[in-house]
Amino acid sequence: MRLLSRVAERLYWMARYLERAEDTARVTQAYTHLVLDIPMGTELGWDALVRILDGQPVFEQSYRAYNEQNVLSFVITDEDNFGSIRQSIKSARENVRTTRDVLPAEVWEHVNELYLYAQETAEKSVGRRHRHQFLDQVISRCQVISGLVITTMTRDDTYRFMALGHMVERADMTTRIIDVGAGALMQQDRHNPTIDPLVWSSLLQSLSAMSAYRRKVGPIPEAAPVVDFLFKEATLPRSLSFCLNGLRAELSQLSHHKPALKELERARRRLSRLNPENVSWEELHRFIDRIQLDINALSDSVAETWFLPRQEP
Numbered sequence: 001m002r003l004l005s006r007v008a009e010r011l012y013w014m015a016r017y018l019e020r021a022e023d024t025a026r027v028t029q030a031y032t033h034l035v036l037d038i039p040m041g042t043e044l045g046w047d048a049l050v051r052i053l054d055g056q057p058v059f060e061q062s063y064r065a066y067n068e069q070n071v072l073s074f075v076i077t078d079e080d081n082f083g084s085i086r087q088s089i090k091s092a093r094e095n096v097r098t099t100r101d102v103l104p105a106e107v108w109e110h111v112n113e114l115y116l117y118a119q120e121t122a123e124k125s126v127g128r129r130h131r132h133q134f135l136d137q138v139i140s141r142c143q144v145i146s147g148l149v150i151t152t153m154t155r156d157d158t159y160r161f162m163a164l165g166h167m168v169e170r171a172d173m174t175t176r177i178i179d180v181g182a183g184a185l186m187q188q189d190r191h192n193p194t195i196d197p198l199v200w201s202s203l204l205q206s207l208s209a210m211s212a213y214r215r216k217v218g219p220i221p222e223a224a225p226v227v228d229f230l231f232k233e234a235t236l237p238r239s240l241s242f243c244l245n246g247l248r249a250e251l252s253q254l255s256h257h258k259p260a261l262k263e264l265e266r267a268r269r270r271l272s273r274l275n276p277e278n279v280s281w282e283e284l285h286r287f288i289d290r291i292q293l294d295i296n297a298l299s300d301s302v303a304e305t306w307f308l309p310r311q312e313p
Contacts (some may be wrong), residue, residue: 001079003102003157003158003161004308005306005308006307006311007099007102008157008161008306008307009108009161009185009306009307010095010098011095011099011102011103011158011161011162011305012161012162012164012165012166012302013091013095013112013164013165013306014092014095014096014099014165015161015162015163015164015165015166015169015265016161016165016166016168016169017061017088017091017092017095017169018088018089018092018111018142018145018146018166019166019169019170019173020083020088021085021088021089021092021138021142022138022139022143023157023169023170024053024083024084024085024088024122025047025085025135025138025139025142025171025183026172026206026207026208027173027177028049028053028072028075028076028085028172029136029206030133030202030203030205030206031048031202031206032072032131033127033202033205033262034198034199034202036129036134037198038195038198038199039078039195043086044096044199044282045066045091045243046067046068046070046071046072047066047071047072048180048181049075050066050071050074050075051260052173052179052180053075053081053083053169053175053176054083054176054216055081055083058074058081059071059074061080062074062078062080068298070127071176072126072131073126076122076125076126076131076134077106077122077123077125077126079113085118085122086118086122087136088112088116089111089115089138090115090119091112092111092115092192093112093115096108096111096112097112102158103153103158104148104152104153106148106152107145107148107149110141110144110145110148113141114138114141114142114145117137117223118138121134121137122134125204126243133212133257133267146166147283148201148293149162155285157254159248160253160254161283161306163246163250164251164302165247167243167247167250168243168295168298168299169244170238170243170246170296171240171244171247172292173244174207174238174239174240175288175291176291176292177203177206177207178203178230178231179285179288180206181199181200181202181203181206182223182227182281182284182285183281183285187260193220196222196223197220197221197222200221200222200223201221203221203226203230204226204230204256206222207230207238208213208238209230209236209238209239210230211231212229212236213225213226213229213247216229216233217229220263224276224277225276227276231271231274231276232271232274240271240291243266244264244267244271245269247264247298248261248264248268249266254306256305256306257305259297259301259304259305260298260301262301263294263297263298263300263301264298265295266297267291267294267295267298270287270290270291271285271291274287280303
C-alpha cells in the first residue's frame with residue numbers, strides 16, 4: 001500500500017505523541033512514588049521531571065518555582081507545553097482524526113475516548129488525590145491502543161511509519177530518563193548515597209524494567225548494571241538497543257531507506273562502544289548527548305526522505 005507523504009507524517013507523529021503521553025505518565029508516576037518513599041532530609045527536587053522533558057525554558061516562562069504543584073501542572077495539563085500529557089494526547093487525536101481511513105476504526109474510538117478522558121480529568125489530577133488514578137488510566141489506555149495496532153494491522157507502510165514514530169520517541173525518552181537519573185546519582189557531591197537503590201529502582205520502574213532487571217541481573221539495582229541494562233539489553237522493549245534494532249528492521253522494508261539507515265547505524269556503532277563499567281558521569285553525559293543528536297538526525301532524515309517534497313535533480 002502506497003501512502004501520501006502527509007499521511008505517513010501524521011501516522012509517524014500520532015505514534016510519537018501517544019508514546020510521549022504514556023512515557024511521561026510512567027515517569028511521573030514513578031517519580032511521585034519515589035518522593036513519598038524517600039527518607040526525610042534526602043528529598044529530590046521536582047525540577048528533575050522538567051529536565052527529563054527538556055522543558056526548562058518553557059516552564060520558566062510561566063512558573064517561578066519548581067515546586068510540586070507547578071511541576072505537575074506543567075507535566076500533566078499545561079497547554080503551552082507540547083510535551084505535557086494532555087497536549088500529547090490532543091496532538092495524537094488530531095493526527096488520528098486526519099488519517100482515520102488507513103487505521104482500524106477501533107483505534108480512532110480509543111484515542112478519542114482517551115482525549116475526552118484527559119480533557120475532563122487532567123486539571124483535577126494535578127493534586128495527589130486523583131493523580132495516580134489519572135496516570136494509571138493514561139498508561140493503560142495507551143497500552144490498549146498499542147495492542148490494537150499490533151494485533152489488528154497488516155505489516156505494510158502504514159504500520160511501519162507508526163512503528164518508526166513509536167520507537168524514535170521511546171529511544172529519546174529512555175536516554176533522557178537515564179541522563180537525568182544517572183546525573184543525580186553518579187555525581188560525587190551527593191549528600192546521602194544510601195538512597196541510591198531507591199532511586200535506581202524508580203528509574204527502572206519508570207521504564208517498566210524493574211521485574212526484568214531482577215530476573216536478568218539481580219535484586220539490588222546498582223549504577224553500572226542498570227545503565228548497561230537500559231542501554232544494551234536487546235530483549236528489553238524499552239532499552240535503547242531494542243529500539244535501535246527495531247528501527248533498523250522497519251526502515252529496511254521501506255524504499256529510499258539508505259540515508260535514514262546511515263544515521264541509524266551511526267547510533268548503533270556508538271552504542272556498541274559504550275562500557276558503563278568504566279565510564280564517569282561526565283563521559284556518560286557526553287555519550288547521551290551524542291546519542292540524542294544521532295536520534296534527532298535520524299528523525300530529520302526520516303522527515304526529509306518521506307515527508308518533505310522530493311527535490312527533482
